[in-house]
Amino acid sequence: MIALIGLIIGIILGIAFNINFPLKLSPYISVAIFACIDSTFGAIRATLNKDFRPDIFISGFFGNAFLAAGMVYLGDKLGIPVYIAAIIIFGQRIFTNFAVIRRLLMDRIKTHH
Template sequence: MIPLIGLIIGIILGMFLKVDIPAAYSTYVPVAILAALDSVFGGFRASLEGKFQSDIFISGFFGNVIIAALLAYLGDRLNVPIYLAAVFVFGSRLFNNFAIIRRQIIDMAKEGKHVRRKNDEA
């Protein structure tokens, strides 16, 4: 639930705060945002599965963002569009996580179950 709350807060802040991103970072920021969204969807999926751990989420969130931005930067220095690899990987993971989340929510709705936590008994 924490990732979803963070995403909602981020969207609300983004709508009301005027933030201009310099053109020099126009390749890095979208890739970093895609990596962050991948982490948020992964965290939400883990929460639905009752496996969410905040330390894993936080380290994965910042790790993914940093790696994605570094790949984009390295690609710029080498004049090779390496950022496309990050877009492909994080994009496919995002859609995969969304598909799993969707299936879990539909299954829970059909069975009338609530979100299962790690400590709950089946």
Template structure:
């Protein structure tokens, strides 16, 4: 729940407090934002699985962003598009986390529906006997 709240707060702040950055920073920021989104989706996934740890989430959030931006900077200095490695990795993990989250949500809904049907069956069976 913490990652989702953080994402919502971040979006609201981004809309209310627009900051203009020079276009020369666009590749760094785009990779850093992608890394942060990967951490948010990973946090939501781990929350759905019941394995969420705030310390791991926060360290991953900032660590991934700094590492991705650093790789983009290093690639610019070497004139090699290293940032593409971060884009491919974080993009793939985003889709993977989303797929796991979708399966978890669908499974939870199915389990609730099954439990509700079983509860109704049990309570309906009790009424027939009385």
């Protein structure tokens, strides 16, 4: 539930404050956002599975974002577009977690009717 509330607050703040980043930072920001969304969906999944741990969520949320941004930085220095691979991996994980979340919710709806 904490993750969902954080996601909603983040969306509201993102809409309320029109923050622009330099184009050069867009690969870093996009990967960090995908990492944070991945952590949020993982937290929602863990909550539905009744094994959510706030310490794991917080460390994963910030750790994944910084690690992903660091990998993009390293790739940038090496001339390798690492951010593309990171976005693909995070995107796959987000969709996988969403599929599991959807199934868990559908199972709960079926058992309550």
